[in-house]
Amino acid sequence: xxxxxxxxxxxxxxxxxxxxxxxxxxxxxxxxxxxxxxxxxxxxxxxxxxxxxxxxxxxxxxxxxxxxxxxxxxxxxxxxxxxxxxxxxxxxxxxxxxxxxxxxxxxxxxxxxxxxxxxxxxxxxxxxxxxxxxxxxxxxxxxxxxxxxxxxxxxxxxxxxxxxxxxxxxxxxxxxxxxxxxxxxxxxxxxxxxxxxxxxxxxxxxxxxxxxxxxxxxxxxxxxxxxxxxxxxxxxxxxxxxxxxxxxxxxxxxxxxxxxxxxxxxxxxxxxxxxxxxxxxxxxxxxxxxxxxxxxxxxxxxxxxxxxxxxxxxxxxxxxxxxxxxxxxxxxxxxxxxxxxxxxxxxxxxxxxxxxxxxxxxxxxxxxxxxxxxxxxxxxxxxxxxxxxxxxxxxxxxxxxxxxxxxxxxxxxxxxxxxxxxxxxxxxxxxxxxxxxxxxxxxxxxxxxxxxxxxxxxxxxxxxxxxxxxxxxxxxxxxxxxxxxxxxxxxxxxxxxxxxxxxxxxxxxx
Amino acid sequence: xxxxxxxxxxxxxxxxxxxxxxxxxxxxxxxxxxxxxxxxxxxxxxxxxxxxxxxxxxxxxxxxxxxxxxxxxxxxxxxxxxxxxxxxxxxxxxxxxxxxxxxxxxxxxxxxxxxxxxxxxxxxxxxxxxxxxxxxxxxxxxxxxxxxxxxxxxxxxxxxxxxxxxxxxxxxxxxxxxxxxxxxxxxxxxxxxxxxxxxxxxxxxxxxxxxxxxxxxxxxxxxxxxxxxxxxxxxxxxxxxxxxxxxxxxxxxxxxxxxxxxxxxxxxxxxxxxxxxxxxxxxxxxxxxxxxxxxxxxxxxxxxxxxxxxxxxxxxxxxxxxxxxxxxxxxxxxxxxxxxxxxxxxxxxxxxxxxxxxxxxxxxxxxxxxxxxxxx
Numbered sequence: 001x002x003x004x005x006x007x008x009x010x011x012x013x014x015x016x017x018x019x020x021x022x023x024x025x026x027x028x029x030x031x032x033x034x035x036x037x038x039x040x041x042x043x044x045x046x047x048x049x050x051x052x053x054x055x056x057x058x059x060x061x062x063x064x065x066x067x068x069x070x071x072x073x074x075x076x077x078x079x080x081x082x083x084x085x086x087x088x089x090x091x092x093x094x095x096x097x098x099x100x101x102x103x104x105x106x107x108x109x110x111x112x113x114x115x116x117x118x119x120x121x122x123x124x125x126x127x128x129x130x131x132x133x134x135x136x137x138x139x140x141x142x143x144x145x146x147x148x149x150x151x152x153x154x155x156x157x158x159x160x161x162x163x164x165x166x167x168x169x170x171x172x173x174x175x176x177x178x179x180x181x182x183x184x185x186x187x188x189x190x191x192x193x194x195x196x197x198x199x200x201x202x203x204x205x206x207x208x209x210x211x212x213x214x215x216x217x218x219x220x221x222x223x224x225x226x227x228x229x230x231x232x233x234x235x236x237x238x239x240x241x242x243x244x245x246x247x248x249x250x251x252x253x254x255x256x257x258x259x260x261x262x263x264x265x266x267x268x269x270x271x272x273x274x275x276x277x278x279x280x281x282x283x284x285x286x287x288x289x290x291x292x293x294x295x296x297x298x299x300x301x302x303x304x305x306x307x308x309x310x311x312x313x314x315x316x317x318x319x320x321x322x323x324x325x326x327x328x329x330x331x332x333x334x335x336x337x338x339x340x341x342x343x344x345x346x347x348x349x350x351x352x353x354x355x356x357x358x359x360x361x362x363x364x365x366x367x368x369x370x371x372x373x374x375x376x377x378x379x380x381x382x383x384x385x386x387x388x389x390x391x392x393x394x395x396x397x398x399x400x401x402x403x404x405x406x407x408x409x410x411x412x413x414x415x416x417x418x419x420x421x422x423x424x425x426x427x428x429x430x431x432x433x434x435x436x437x438x439x440x441x442x443x444x445x446x447x448x449x450x451x452x453x454x455x456x457x458x459x460x461x462x463x464x465x466x467x468x469x470x471x472x473x474x475x476x477x478x479x480x481x482x483x484x485x486x487x488x489x490x491x492x493x494x495x496x497x498x499x500x501x502x503x504x505x506x507x508x509x510x
Numbered sequence: 511x512x513x514x515x516x517x518x519x520x521x522x523x524x525x526x527x528x529x530x531x532x533x534x535x536x537x538x539x540x541x542x543x544x545x546x547x548x549x550x551x552x553x554x555x556x557x558x559x560x561x562x563x564x565x566x567x568x569x570x571x572x573x574x575x576x577x578x579x580x581x582x583x584x585x586x587x588x589x590x591x592x593x594x595x596x597x598x599x600x601x602x603x604x605x606x607x608x609x610x611x612x613x614x615x616x617x618x619x620x621x622x623x624x625x626x627x628x629x630x631x632x633x634x635x636x637x638x639x640x641x642x643x644x645x646x647x648x649x650x651x652x653x654x655x656x657x658x659x660x661x662x663x664x665x666x667x668x669x670x671x672x673x674x675x676x677x678x679x680x681x682x683x684x685x686x687x688x689x690x691x692x693x694x695x696x697x698x699x700x701x702x703x704x705x706x707x708x709x710x711x712x713x714x715x716x717x718x719x720x721x722x723x724x725x726x727x728x729x730x731x732x733x734x735x736x737x738x739x740x741x742x743x744x745x746x747x748x749x750x751x752x753x754x755x756x757x758x759x760x761x762x763x764x765x766x767x768x769x770x771x772x773x774x775x776x777x778x779x780x781x782x783x784x785x786x787x788x789x790x791x792x793x794x795x796x797x798x799x800x801x802x803x804x805x806x807x808x809x810x811x812x813x814x815x816x817x818x819x820x821x822x823x824x825x826x827x828x829x830x831x832x833x834x835x836x837x838x839x840x841x842x843x844x845x846x847x848x849x850x851x852x853x854x855x856x857x858x859x860x861x862x863x864x865x866x867x868x869x870x871x872x873x874x875x876x877x878x879x880x881x882x883x884x885x886x
Contacts, residue, residue: 336756344752344753346750347753354746359757361743367738367739372738372742
């Protein structure tokens with residue numbers, strides 16, 4: 001196998017952060033290279049340098065042995081480098097063919113050439129097993145299919161190196177297997193793949209070699225067949241990782257939150273929650289699994305008073321709260337860790353201090369008769385900064401200046417600072433590194449031991465299995481079933497994530 | 511006895527440097543913008559065959575050259591300053607209240623009405639009554655766009671812009687109709703009663719206590735925005751509306767509050783100008799001051815203390831431009847060119863770095879295109 005790409009001492013710094021520190025790596029023809037590292041290790045920065053979206057401060061990119069400057073993504077594509085971003089770059093209202101045609105010169109001058117593209121797309125999808133209807137409109141497609149469109153888009157441009165940034169985050173276990181099959185076929189045709197990930201099992205399952213990054217540096221590059229998940233985890237974190245959370249036995253208390261037959265509509269006006277009923281007890285963690293976009297976000301919003309309920313009722317400690325506003329729910333001891341940090345959880349222009357007290361600001365001791373009490377605020381914030389080990393130059397620093405992990409700590413401090421009785425934790429570890437994830441797990445278990453009722457919404461199956469006492473799965477806005485964690489397994493949950501109800505599965509058992 | 515001398519923390523060299531640096535970061539964009547605008551306008555004057563140095567000297571002298579000039583500057587600054595605060599409070603909630611122009615007029619009409627039609631009150635009741643009337647007027651005129659924005663999400667810029675025209679037309683009807691001074695050739699309202707007028711403190715400067723009210727308002731605004739719950743909510747809503755909602759802040763109510771406070775401040779600005787300086791309204795009452803106040807607030811970086819400086823700066827430009835016209839015959843409209851340039855440069859200062867990066871990328875692209883040419 002010849003060398004296709006070589007990065008030589010790539011260095012990139014942002015104000016205050018050295019994101020990539022003299023990184024060197026190489027990719028051979030037809031090889032699947034995993035780029036493994038915690039969040040913030042510099043994986044995405046490095047790939048953006050390669051894809052022309054960032055300019056490295058120093059270092060050299062060699063493409064097939066020749067030194068190259070890649071000023072933008074257009075240049076990268078014309079070299080033969082394609083990238084599938086974590087957030088897809090597709091136009092939702094256009095069809096698959098139209099999305100592929102964007103930015104391409106038509107063979108018919110000013111006229112579009114969609115038939116020709118469609119024929120070629122069909123050939124490509126057959127060749128690589130990327131099943132997709134070229135005429136389908138993007139927003140109607142499930143996420144897995146949208147990802148296939150992204151890959152097709154790259155293949156159509158005859159790329160020789162495909163970069164995938166955390167491609168499995170949005171997929172069901174079954175879809176992950178399909179994706180891996182496609183990647184193997186690509187590599188058999190001589191297309192190289194760089195897979196950015198922080199999941200060890202994926203690295204072991206699919207890659208030929210793996211380059212481990214930590215704190216912006218290459219720790220080591222090893223052949224996958226010569227290593228173990230344990231060793232990789234050690235390389236990635238730089239210390240032993242305890243993957244198991246010590247969870248004391250369940251001490252289930254009274255019902256804290258009860259949901260009865262609720263219906264709610266999503267952003268597009270379609271029914272996003274259909275007849276959902278469940279109850280959540282004190283001292284229990286109820287995990288909601290499911291592929292992103294099956295109603296979890298709407299459920300989160302409904303429970304926190306951010307989305308209107310069309311039908312059904314919600315009870316908090318026996319009190320009906322179906323149409324309560326967020327601040328009323330906070331008064332009753334409900335706390336919320338929003339799924340999208342930058343969207344709902346923090347105002348990055350404001351300070352750490354202001355963000356931390358925002359949901360308590362109108363109550364004593366933080367304010368009296370509408371006048372803030374800086375002393376009480378400062379006290380709470382100082383305490384939280386040390387409890388949650390938040391790395392910030394000062395409580396008055398803008399949240400925008402903090403790293404993602406520290407921003408999430410601010411969110412946790414704000415949500416957990418006042419001993420909530422019910423906690424809605426949506427994707428609480430999204431974008432966090434292994435070490436920090438571990439801390440969040442321990443913290444959630446602590447809250448559970450204290451007697452808090454926790455509703456955990458997460459797309460990470462491992463997280464759900466490690467923390468939950470019971471696991472619920474949502475599919476297209478409907479509840480597929482709730483199973484106690486000790487009586488279920490990944491297969492059963494995976495089936496529910498694909499739309500097979502729990503009771504149907506039990507029926508089919510011999 | 512041994513005394514140890516300890517330098518207070520804020521006076522230590524390191525902290526002084528820090529303070530100076532952050533102050534420079536804050537002040538440099540508007541200062542550079544002002545300098546750039548004056549230079550460009552100077553070139554314009556050269557083209558028009560005027561000597562820019564003489565012009566700026568005349569501008570300077572007639573703005574702050576003597577007591578009466580300073581008085582004029584202050585009197586023109588006050589409405590700009592107070593209205594600038596109005597713009598600031600709305601803007602902190604991410605509301606662009608262009609409607610201050612109209613809210614000034616409606617506030618003024620209310621104040622004139624109370625000042626002329628209500629009589630027989632002692633000054634210590636009549637004056638506050640006029641001020642309250644003016645604030646109510648401004649607030650009432652802000653209510654419609656505020657409600658539409660908060661409850662229906664309708665763009666406030668368009669609504670207030672249209673309402674400004676309505677306010678101007680309303681004023682021209684009022685000075686001809688209901689509030690017209692009887693037996694006068696020109697359309698203007700009657701003067702407000704003596705009991706409704708602010709006392710003149712320094713006669714040769716025509717200075718009235720409005721300046722103290724304005725200065726107190728600057729401090730109050732600062733206190734309101736950074737030390738009270740509604741102020742906190744306003745800034746949080748302005749910084750991230752969806753996060754504010756999740757934190758339990760009532761977003762529509764907060765928007766309504768900031769918009770109404772903004773309107774009442776604009777109304778007060780109009781009122782103080784009437785009961786302190788003009789005593790009546792003409793059709794051209796404070797025309798354009800609302801728009802200038804937006805400029806003053808932007809140059810003041812939407813911070814109450816910055817707006818204080820911005821207000822006085824634009825007031826000085828307004829009063830200095832007359833002097834420039836009288837002594838050198840330079841059209842005072844040129845001042846509007848300076849003002850517009852300052853705003854453009856302030857806005858541009860946020861984007862200059864971006865433009866620079868873009869330019870560098872383009873150059874890299876050229877290099878790249880040469881690189882991948884076949885046959886290289």
